[in-house]
Amino acid sequence: MPRQTDSIEKLTEIGKQVISSIQNAEYPSIVLPDRSTRNIVFDSVSGQFVLGNSKTKRDSSNVKHVKSFMQLMWVASFAKQLVKNGRTSSLRDIYYSSEAFGVDFKNQAESDRIIADLECLTGISREDFGVFPEEHSSIYGEVVMKYTVSGYEGREVDLTISPDGFPIGSALITAEPVSTKAKMILAIESGGMFSRLIETRCWERFGAVLIHLGGQAPRSTRRLMRKLREHLDLPVFVFTDGDPWGMHIAQVIIAGSANAAHIDRLAIPDAKWIGVTAGDIAKYSLPTEDMNNKDLRRLEELAQDSRYLTSDWSAQIDAFKNLRKKAEQQAFSRHGMDFVVEQYLPDKLNFAI
Amino acid sequence: MPRQTDSIEKLTEIGKQVISSIQNAEYPSIVLPDRSTRNIVFDSVSGQFVLGNSKTKRDSSNVKHVKSFMQLMWVASFAKQLVKNGRTSSLRDIYYSSEAFGVDFKNQAESDRIIADLECLTGISREDFGVFPEEHSSIYGEVVMKYTVSGYEGREVDLTISPDGFPIGSALITAEPVSTKAKMILAIESGGMFSRLIETRCWERFGAVLIHLGGQAPRSTRRLMRKLREHLDLPVFVFTDGDPWGMHIAQVIIAGSANAAHIDRLAIPDAKWIGVTAGDIAKYSLPTEDMNNKDLRRLEELAQDSRYLTSDWSAQIDAFKNLRKKAEQQAFSRHGMDFVVEQYLPDKLNFAI
Numbered sequence: 001m002p003r004q005t006d007s008i009e010k011l012t013e014i015g016k017q018v019i020s021s022i023q024n025a026e027y028p029s030i031v032l033p034d035r036s037t038r039n040i041v042f043d044s045v046s047g048q049f050v051l052g053n054s055k056t057k058r059d060s061s062n063v064k065h066v067k068s069f070m071q072l073m074w075v076a077s078f079a080k081q082l083v084k085n086g087r088t089s090s091l092r093d094i095y096y097s098s099e100a101f102g103v104d105f106k107n108q109a110e111s112d113r114i115i116a117d118l119e120c121l122t123g124i125s126r127e128d129f130g131v132f133p134e135e136h137s138s139i140y141g142e143v144v145m146k147y148t149v150s151g152y153e154g155r156e157v158d159l160t161i162s163p164d165g166f167p168i169g170s171a172l173i174t175a176e177p178v179s180t181k182a183k184m185i186l187a188i189e190s191g192g193m194f195s196r197l198i199e200t201r202c203w204e205r206f207g208a209v210l211i212h213l214g215g216q217a218p219r220s221t222r223r224l225m226r227k228l229r230e231h232l233d234l235p236v237f238v239f240t241d242g243d244p245w246g247m248h249i250a251q252v253i254i255a256g257s258a259n260a261a262h263i264d265r266l267a268i269p270d271a272k273w274i275g276v277t278a279g280d281i282a283k284y285s286l287p288t289e290d291m292n293n294k295d296l297r298r299l300e301e302l303a304q305d306s307r308y309l310t311s312d313w314s315a316q317i318d319a320f321k322n323l324r325k326k327a328e329q330q331a332f333s334r335h336g337m338d339f340v341v342e343q344y345l346p347d348k349l350n351f352a353i
Numbered sequence: 354m355p356r357q358t359d360s361i362e363k364l365t366e367i368g369k370q371v372i373s374s375i376q377n378a379e380y381p382s383i384v385l386p387d388r389s390t391r392n393i394v395f396d397s398v399s400g401q402f403v404l405g406n407s408k409t410k411r412d413s414s415n416v417k418h419v420k421s422f423m424q425l426m427w428v429a430s431f432a433k434q435l436v437k438n439g440r441t442s443s444l445r446d447i448y449y450s451s452e453a454f455g456v457d458f459k460n461q462a463e464s465d466r467i468i469a470d471l472e473c474l475t476g477i478s479r480e481d482f483g484v485f486p487e488e489h490s491s492i493y494g495e496v497v498m499k500y501t502v503s504g505y506e507g508r509e510v511d512l513t514i515s516p517d518g519f520p521i522g523s524a525l526i527t528a529e530p531v532s533t534k535a536k537m538i539l540a541i542e543s544g545g546m547f548s549r550l551i552e553t554r555c556w557e558r559f560g561a562v563l564i565h566l567g568g569q570a571p572r573s574t575r576r577l578m579r580k581l582r583e584h585l586d587l588p589v590f591v592f593t594d595g596d597p598w599g600m601h602i603a604q605v606i607i608a609g610s611a612n613a614a615h616i617d618r619l620a621i622p623d624a625k626w627i628g629v630t631a632g633d634i635a636k637y638s639l640p641t642e643d644m645n646n647k648d649l650r651r652l653e654e655l656a657q658d659s660r661y662l663t664s665d666w667s668a669q670i671d672a673f674k675n676l677r678k679k680a681e682q683q684a685f686s687r688h689g690m691d692f693v694v695e696q697y698l699p700d701k702l703n704f705a706i
Contacts, residue, residue, distance in 0.1 A: 088548060090544065090683075092545050092681075093683050093690075096685075100689055136517070136544075149516055150552075151554070161514060162510065162515070163502055163522075164489070164520045164521070166517075166520075167491060167515065167518055167519075167520055168517070169515075169516075169518065170548065171517045172515075192442075192446050192487055195441065195523065199503075287452050328445075328449070333450040334453045337440070337442070
């Protein structure tokens with residue numbers, strides 16, 4: 001597996017450099033891209049967040065750096081064990097495993113940060129080291145994937161096999177897309193809507209691979225969407241609640257997030273948000289709730305965000321600011337269970353394509 | 354399908370009674386078991402919560418009852434449409450769908466309550482009407498299930514097909530167990546532990562069907578466990594974090610919960626909690642955190658709870674009270690990634706069997 005070889009090589013290289021410093025009687029040090037906010041820039045050409053050129057040095061001769069230097073070395077060696085043995089670990093488990101080695105993390109936030117440092121240093125994302133968060137999204141649709149995980153190597157699975165959806169866990173993320181009959185990916189915020197679109201065979205009608213995001217998409221789900229977009233040439237549409245939070249779920253899929261700016265191949269710049277927009281709320285007479293202060297503050301924040309500076313996005317934000325109301329995806333049910341399938345999605349997808 | 358016929362019959366019966374009252378120029382009324390706390394009793398013989406004999410009457414001639422009477426009628430008619438058309442709905446969707454019919458619920462909590470009333474009135478649980486919450490647990494193991502849902506009727510699925518686990522959604526819950534090679538069900542609180550037990554082939558080694566609970570088990574997951582327990586004769590073991598919350602996850606699986614006291618066939622009285630107990634924390638030298646006030650208050654509450662009055666459970670509570678510390682399942686990783694598989698689980702499962 002090239003992924004595995006590549007990871008092992010990069011990790012071994014780190015170790016070699018450190019050993020060579022020690023053999024030369026020098027304090028080992030590591031230079032890695034600076035992940036602080038002042039080095040995260042929005043690249044308007046590619047339409048996504050990237051790291052700038054600033055570097056940071058972690059020097060074991062500096063007493064302030066010794067601890068994080070050692071933590072980074074341990075995480076690198078743990079990652080190498082995972083890759084070598086074809087094993088996976090949750091972020092939480094890494095935090096606990098450190099105790100077995102006498103490595104001290106204050107809390108999981110600290111070990112998560114060091115894992116991000118390792119990603120930065122190697123240019124390899126933690127999923128390739130076998131490190132995953134606990135949460136996951138689901139997928140359903142006419143896609144055949146081929147597993148690479150131990151015990152399932154080469155086995156193919158059709159993602160319509162479970163009518164309840166298929167979990168996007170570590171095994172599926174490392175699987176390879178083989179073929180599809182679908183024409184698009186439709187990512188959906190809520191589980192209720194996802195189930196309805198399966199049950200009403202929307203996946204067949206619209207030729208859509210359905211993805212249940214369940215709020216902000218986990219990074220691994222964004223990777224899988226991007227992989228399907230690239231390997232199977234499927235355009236991506238995102239259907240969320242009609243509020244600043246829903247809008248931002250779509251935006252992170254499109255343009256990435258600041259805290260994953262060091263990870264390549266996550267953003268999907270040509271993904272499209274199909275609503276629920278403020279305009280849809282009016283057009284389809286959806287039942288609404290008033291925006292609360294938190295919602296209104298969030299709109300103001302988004303208006304300042306470099307990802308929302310285009311005229312299209314500004315207009316969407318302004319429309320919500322004027323409306324001061326929000327609506328959930330499920331609100332379409334007021335027009336009958338199947339209104340969203342019969343009316344709304346055909347309207348929006350025709351328009352988007 | 355007998356499930357479907359039974360549901361339709363009971364729902365039709367309700368309608369007939371109401372119509373017959375009206376035809377006799379009487380105000381229609383409904384008598385249903387009282388679900389208030391004063392009528393929820395712990396049946397120490399069966400070891401679970403049940404409703405007492407108190408009844409409550411919802412009378413359309415009483416202006417205070419008119420609204421909830423009408424809401425109940427609407428929910429019953431909506432449920433009948435779902436069953437007739439082989440469709441499902443989320444609890445949230447029912448709340449929104451009501452608006453299409455001019456039925457007014459203050460919020461989802463109110464529509465959820467009326468759905469529980471319908472369960473009480475018919476003795477049929479909402480899952481059989483096709484009504485599900487959004488969240489779900491996962492399952493993995495050598496069990497073959499046969500689907501009954503539309504589009505998948507008669508199709509069999511082996512629950513080892515997805516190395517990431519299989520979601521326990523509406524389709525799987527209504528499927529029938531066909532066969533198994535397993536000898537037990539092992540329900541697990543955290544997703545990280547669930548993944549580890551799949552990856553290390555614990556399911557094979559212990560002959561276990563693994564279930565990821567993700568906190569308090571959704572009702573549908575408890576139903577599925579009970580179904581597997583009954584149809585395939587698999588004993589149930591529950592493995593949780595070592596704290597009052599983990600202990601109570603196990604207890605609800607064993608003895609049921611007060612707010613589902615009106616639903617039959619949920620509790621699994623012979624299910625066993627295998628830890629993490631306060632004793633395990635000491636025995637295996639697990640890294641711990643101090644209990645906070647919320648944890649300590651929760652212990653006090655449990656000590657008063659009728660489900661914890663046996664000497665075994667009291668001893669467990671006392672041990673935590675003395676220890677004043679808690680540990681997560683993942684804490685075993687301090688002894689190495691596979692300690693839980695090589696040492697802890699064999700210890701505990703041998704002891705439990």
